[in-house]
Amino acid sequence: MADPTSSQAFAQRLKALSEAYSKRLDADFERLQALVEQVVEDPSRLDSLHQIHAVLHSLAGSAGTFGFERLGRQAREYERQINGLLKQESIQSLPTREWVAQLQDTLEADKRQKAVVGLETSRQDDVDGEPAIWLVERDPMLAEYMAQQLHSFGFQVRHFSDAQDLAEVDDASPDLLLIDHRGTRHAAIKTNPVDFWLSQLSRYSCPVLFTGSEESFTARLQALRSGGQNYFAKPLDMIKLASHIAQLIKTKDSQPERVIIVEDDVELSQHLACVLEAAGMQVNVFDHPEAFFDALNDINPELILMDLWLPGITGAEIAALLGQMERWSQLPIVYLSAEPDAELRGQALLKGGDAFLEKPIDTDLLVSLCRSRVVRLRRLEQTKTRDALTGLLKHASIKGALQDQWQLAQRKPQGFCVVMLDIDHFKAVNDTYGHAVGDLVIAAVGTLLRQRFRSTDKLGRYGGEEFTLVLIDCTADHAVSMVNSLREDFSAIQFTGGGEPFACTLSAGVVDNQDFPDDTAESLLNRADQALYQAKNSGRNRTCLASETQRE
Numbered sequence: 272m273a274d275p276t277s278s279q280a281f282a283q284r285l286k287a288l289s290e291a292y293s294k295r296l297d298a299d300f301e302r303l304q305a306l307v308e309q310v311v312e313d314p315s316r317l318d319s320l321h322q323i324h325a326v327l328h329s330l331a332g333s334a335g336t337f338g339f340e341r342l343g344r345q346a347r348e349y350e351r352q353i354n355g356l357l358k359q360e361s362i363q364s365l366p367t368r369e370w371v372a373q374l375q376d377t378l379e380a381d382k383r384q385k386a387v388v389g390l391e392t393s394r395q396d397d398v399d400g401e402p403a404i405w406l407v408e409r410d411p412m413l414a415e416y417m418a419q420q421l422h423s424f425g426f427q428v429r430h431f432s433d434a435q436d437l438a439e440v441d442d443a444s445p446d447l448l449l450i451d452h453r454g455t456r457h458a459a460i461k462t463n464p465v466d467f468w469l470s471q472l473s474r475y476s477c478p479v480l481f482t483g484s485e486e487s488f489t490a491r492l493q494a495l496r497s498g499g500q501n502y503f504a505k506p507l508d509m510i511k512l513a514s515h516i517a518q519l520i521k522t523k524d525s526q527p528e529r530v531i532i533v534e535d536d537v538e539l540s541q542h543l544a545c546v547l548e549a550a551g552m553q554v555n556v557f558d559h560p561e562a563f564f565d566a567l568n569d570i571n572p573e574l575i576l577m578d579l580w581l582p583g584i585t586g587a588e589i590a591a592l593l594g595q596m597e598r599w600s601q602l603p604i605v606y607l608s609a610e611p612d613a614e615l616r617g618q619a620l621l622k623g624g625d626a627f628l629e630k631p632i633d634t635d636l637l638v639s640l641c642r643s644r645v646v647r648l649r650r651l652e653q654t655k656t657r658d659a660l661t662g663l664l665k666h667a668s669i670k671g672a673l674q675d676q677w678q679l680a681q682r683k684p685q686g687f688c689v690v691m692l693d694i695d696h697f698k699a700v701n702d703t704y705g706h707a708v709g710d711l712v713i714a715a716v717g718t719l720l721r722q723r724f725r726s727t728d729k730l731g732r733y734g735g736e737e738f739t740l741v742l743i744d745c746t747a748d749h750a751v752s753m754v755n756s757l758r759e760d761f762s763a764i765q766f767t768g769g770g771e772p773f774a775c776t777l778s779a780g781v782v783d784n785q786d787f788p789d790d791t792a793e794s795l796l797n798r799a800d801q802a803l804y805q806a807k808n809s810g811r812n813r814t815c816l817a818s819e820t821q822r823e
């Protein structure tokens with residue numbers, strides 16, 4: 272583990288933030304105490320009860336995020352009880368002084384054993400080109416905390432303390448909006464929050480995530496109806512949130528859908544290709560099946576649009592042949608047909624295809640059908656090939672991806688690099704802070720990798736705390752510099768376990784396929800591994816290049 276003092280600026284900032292929040296808690300408690308006294312003296316003071324509710328609501332939302340988890344939970348429970356009283360508009364069972372005393376005790380206990388399991392960072396500098404998140408959060412301290420943490424994953428955060436400030440900004444260019452569902456003083460938020468957000472957000476085309484203080488079905492449904500792609504209840508798990516954001520934002524850089532059209536009407540296929548390419552897809556057209564079968568591996572299609580009647584063969588027969596090949600058996604196939612015979616259509620579907628698109632083809636329908644089928648296929652692939660903790664390719668998949676890349680480079684010379692990465696002294700992280708904190712560290716590597724590299728690169732979790740990258744079209748110099756920048760970012764991330772901040776480092780071994788033209792995929796991987804061990808043996812927290820050490 273890196274010496275935590277190496278991130279002094281961060282530690283100071285974190286400490287200042289934590290102290291400021293503690294002060295705010297003291298002020299909240301004073302206020303709570305005064306309000307409770309008012310209600311005890313005069314039980315008809317519904318206004319005071321409303322204010323108690325507001326203080327508890329704010330505590331419930333923010334305390335957990337700053338590490339006062341039990342305090343947050345207790346405040347949430349009292350908030351729930353007051354909600355019940357407010358609904359009845361009567362103060363039968365008063366919020367007693369005991370509540371405040373209990374909250375105070377919990378606060379002291381949380382302070383004594385502040386077991387923050389979270390992630391903070393010292394990374395402060397804005398970098399051009401980093402995805403921009405616009406954050407609407409009325410609690411300035413929570414906003415600063417969130418911004419700081421998201422920054423470590425390479426996001427620029429612009430903070431708005433109220434949705435109305437957001438409305439005053441002329442451009443609407445964030446990559447993602449992260450909004451507290453109650454993040455405005457506007458009166459409409461109380462009466463019709465869904466309509467309020469729909470009208471506020473109509474000019475944005477980026478993904479929207481909502482945060483909120485309640486974890487309930489209603490809160491989630493409201494966020495969904497307000498245009499949110501997801502909802503995160505406070506206290507926020509910043510690693511999950513950052514990982515989710517990284518996935519959503521990645522779509523900017525995501526690969527085009529790979530579509531094959533098999534159609535003997537050349538004008539029609541060119542027209543369809545033109546429409547799909549204009550929608551950003553990558554299209555290959557074939558007018559006879561042999562060439563199509565030969566090209567499958569290289570194109571690696573995600574959808575086939577198939578004419579039902581081709582010279583000498585039917586589209587349904589091609590679908591049946593594909594179904595027999597393990598690699599292509601799940602590939603979505605859409606028949607292009609003007610076939611009116613329902614029985615024939617039914618038989619074609621039984622042989623393999625998934626759907627029919629009527630000729631003449633409605634181009635809007637064509638685009639949305641292709642897109643939705645590919646999205647579904649990618650999701651399915653994701654669950655089969657991706658490691659749940661990191662979202663990276665699993666062991667067998669990254670090895671398969673390396674093999675595919677190596678084969679491609681045999682046919683069409685292309686430079687690529689293989690990188691083996693390993694977290695330094697990771698056993699000590701597990702031993703000191705527990706397996707759950709270790710998992711967070713592994714997950715953070717996954718998120719950083721997905722954030723830092725292109726979608727064309729292959730990123731995998733080789734096993735445990737070891738990662739394999741296949742960087743396409745990449746020279747050794749470029750790979751080393753990217754890995755070094757990744758290592759630097761990672762070492763700036765400040766984790767905390769058992770209340771104690773700590774940082775981790777990475778070691779890496781890199782090999783360039785062009786330095787070893789006679790190597791197999793397996794031996795390239797071994798060379799990267801040997802280079803990694805050289806990095807470990809020469810002090811860790813560094814990158815070694817195989818060509819420097821192993822050229823025979």
Ligand SMILES: Nc1nc2c(ncn2[C@@H]2O[C@H](COP(=O)(O)OP(=O)(O)OP(=O)(O)O)[C@@H](O)[C@H]2O)c(=O)[nH]1
Nearest residue numbers: 693694695696697698699701706709710735736807
């Ligand atoms: N938390 C967690 N730990 C894991 C996981 N997979 C493997 N590990 C642990 O990772 C640790 C790897 O430790 P070692 O191989 O000894 O290496 P190291 O401590 O990182 O030391 P160096 O690599 O030499 O710097 C072992 O303690 C494993 O139990 C996982 O999914 N989660």
